[in-house]
Amino acid sequence: MKLADAFSMIVPAEREVGFRAYDGSSAGPPDAEVVLDVRTPRAVEFFAGAPSQLGLARAYVSGDLEIVGDTYTALSRLYPMPLDHLTWKDKLELAKAFAPHALKRPTPPPQERRLGGRRHSKNRDAEAIHHHYDVSNRFYTYVLGPSMAYTCAVFPTADTSLEVAQDEKFDLVCRKLGLQPGMRLLDVGCGWGGMVLHAVKNYGVTAIGVTLSEQQAQWGQQAIADAGLGNVAQIRFSDYRDVPETDFDAISSIGLTEHIGRANYPSYFSFLYDKLRPEGRMLNHTITRPNDGWQTHFKKSFINRYVFPDGELSGPAQVMTAMSAAGFEVRHEENLREHYALTLKHWCENLEDNWDAAVAEAGLGTARVWRLYMAASRLGFDINQIQLHQMLGVKLDAGGASGMPLRPGYDRAPAAFT
Numbered sequence: 001m002k003l004a005d006a007f008s009m010i011v012p013a014e015r016e017v018g019f020r021a022y023d024g025s026s027a028g029p030p031d032a033e034v035v036l037d038v039r040t041p042r043a044v045e046f047f048a049g050a051p052s053q054l055g056l057a058r059a060y061v062s063g064d065l066e067i068v069g070d071t072y073t074a075l076s077r078l079y080p081m082p083l084d085h086l087t088w089k090d091k092l093e094l095a096k097a098f099a100p101h102a103l104k105r106p107t108p109p110p111q112e113r114r115l116g117g118r119r120h121s122k123n124r125d126a127e128a129i130h131h132h133y134d135v136s137n138r139f140y141t142y143v144l145g146p147s148m149a150y151t152c153a154v155f156p157t158a159d160t161s162l163e164v165a166q167d168e169k170f171d172l173v174c175r176k177l178g179l180q181p182g183m184r185l186l187d188v189g190c191g192w193g194g195m196v197l198h199a200v201k202n203y204g205v206t207a208i209g210v211t212l213s214e215q216q217a218q219w220g221q222q223a224i225a226d227a228g229l230g231n232v233a234q235i236r237f238s239d240y241r242d243v244p245e246t247d248f249d250a251i252s253s254i255g256l257t258e259h260i261g262r263a264n265y266p267s268y269f270s271f272l273y274d275k276l277r278p279e280g281r282m283l284n285h286t287i288t289r290p291n292d293g294w295q296t297h298f299k300k301s302f303i304n305r306y307v308f309p310d311g312e313l314s315g316p317a318q319v320m321t322a323m324s325a326a327g328f329e330v331r332h333e334e335n336l337r338e339h340y341a342l343t344l345k346h347w348c349e350n351l352e353d354n355w356d357a358a359v360a361e362a363g364l365g366t367a368r369v370w371r372l373y374m375a376a377s378r379l380g381f382d383i384n385q386i387q388l389h390q391m392l393g394v395k396l397d398a399g400g401a402s403g404m405p406l407r408p409g410y411d412r413a414p415a416a417f418t
Contacts, residue, residue, distance in 0.1 A: 001093065002025035003025050003044065004019055004020070004026050005025065007027050009086065010081070010083070011028075011078065015077045017074065017077050017078060018034065018036070018068075019037075020036075020037050033070075034073050036074070037067075037068055039063070039065065043062075043065045044101045045101045046065075046106060047059060048101035048104075049101070049105050051102075056302075057305075058112070061109045061112075061365050061368050063364070063365075071348075071371055072345075072348060072375040072378055072379060075379050076379050079379065108305075112305045114309075136215070137192075137218075138361050139358055143351050144347065145346075148193075148194060150191055151254050151255040152169065152285070152388045154168045156168060162343070162346040165343070166194070172410065173252050173390075174199050174203050176281070176390070176408070177250040177281045177283055178408075179203040180203065180204070180205075181204030183204075183206075183250060184205065184206050184208075185206070186208050186210075186248045187209040187253075188209075188240040188243075188251065188252070189210070189254065189259070190210055190211050190216075190235060191209075191211060191216055192216050192223070193216075193219070193235045195207075195252055196220065197220075199252075205232075206233070208234045210235075210240045211235065211237065212237075216235075217237035240256070240271075245275075246274070246275050247275075248280060249281075250276075250280060251275060251276060251280070251282040253272065253282070254283075256286075258287050265314075265322035273326045279394065279395065279401060279403030281331075281394050282393045282395075283392050284319065284323065284391045287313055287340075288314060288316045288387050289314060290384055290385070290387055291315040291317070292318045293315070302372070302373070302376070307373045316335070316389045316391075320333065328395065331402070332390075332408070334389070335389050336390065337386075337387040345378055347374050351374065
C-alpha cells in the first residue's frame with residue numbers, strides 16, 4: 001500500500017489537505033493550502049508505533065514529517081478526525097500494511113521527557129518546571145514579546161496589541177483583588193515577575209513572587225533592580241510551599257494550578273487560605289477542561305511528554321469546589337477562553353517572525369515543539385477542548401464579613417496610583 005493511499009482512506013477529501021511522501025505517492029488538491037510531507041521511513045515507524053498525537057509529534061519534532069503551510073491551519077483541518085467512515089475491511093488493510101513498521105520503535109527525539117520519582121514531590125515538580133520554563137530567557141522573549149507574560153492576556157478589543165492585552169490582564173487581577181497602597185501581595189508561580197511589577201508600580205503594594213524556574217527568578221530579580229523597586233518587591237527562586245510569611249492581603253495564582261495535580265488541590269488551596277488575613281482575597285487563574293468528565297492526565301500525550309510534564313487539568317467545577325472546601329467564599333468567576341486563543345495567535349506569529357533567532361537560541365527540535373504546541377493549544381481553546389477560568393475567593397472573618405463592595409465593578413479601571 002502506498003502511503004498516499006493510506007492517507008486518502010483516513011483523511012476525507014473535503015478536508016482539503018495535501019499529502020506527499022518519500023515513496024513518490026501523493027494525494028489531495030494539487031494547490032492545497034497545507035500539505036503533509038512524510039519525508040522518511042522513520043516517520044511511518046513513529047506513526048505506527050504510537051498511532052496517536054504522540055507518534056505524529058515525534059515525527060514532526062524530529063523533522064521526518066513536515067507541515068508545509070501554516071501549522072494552525074493544518075491542525076484545524078485535520079482535527080478532530082472521527083474514523084467512523086472506515087470500514088472493518090479498511091482497518092484490517094491498514095493494520096496489515098503498517099504492522100511491520102510498528103515493530104521498529106525508533107528512539108524518540110531528545111526533547112521528549114519522562115520524569116522519575118513521586119509525582120508532584122518538590123524535586124519532581126522542580127524538574128518539570130525546569131524542563132519547560134528554563135528553555136532560555138532569550139527564547140521566551142522571541143515568543144512572548146516585551147511583557148514576558150506567559151499566561152492568557154485580556155483583550156479589550158480584538159485588535160488590541162498583545163502588550164496592551166497583557167497589561168490589561170495584570171490590571172484585571174489587581175482590580176479583582178482590590179489592591180490598595182500599603183497592601184501585601186503574594187504571587188505564587190510568578191513567572192518573570194510581570195504581576196509583581198505591575199502591582200507594585202500601579203497599586204502601591206509590596207509584593208513577593210515565587211517561581212521554581214531559576215531563569216525566571218533571575219530575570220525578575222534583575223527587572224526589579226532595574227526599576228529601583230528592591231525595597232517593595234521580591235522574586236524568589238523557591239517552591240511556593242516554602243514561603244514562611246503570612247497574613248497577606250491578597251494572593252494571585254496565575255497559571256500555577258495546572259502544575260499542582262488534581263489530588264493536591266485540597267492542600268494547595270488550604271495553604272493559600274492560611275496565608276491570607278481575614279477578608280483577604282485570592283485570585284486563581286488557570287487552564288481547565290470544559291467539564292469534570294474529561295480525563296485529566298494523559299501520560300502518553302504530546303503535551304505531557306514534550307511540554308508540561310505532569311501537567312494536569314480538571315473542569316472548572318472541580319477547581320471551584322476545592323476552593324470552597326478549603327474555606328474560600330467564591331465571589332466571582334469568568335471564562336476567558338477566546339482571549340487565550342487570541343493570545344496564542346500572537347505568540348505563534350511572534351515565533352514565526354523570530355524563527356531563525358529562536359532556532360539559533362534553543363535548537364530546531366525545541367522550536368518545532370513550540371510551533372506545534374502553541375498551534376495545537378490555540379485550536380484547543382478555539383474548539384472548546386480547553387478553557388481559561390479566573391476564580392476569585394475571599395477569606396471571611398470570624399463573623400462572616402467579606403470586605404467586598406456590593407458591586408465591585410471589575411471592568412472599571414480605578415484611578416492610577418500616585
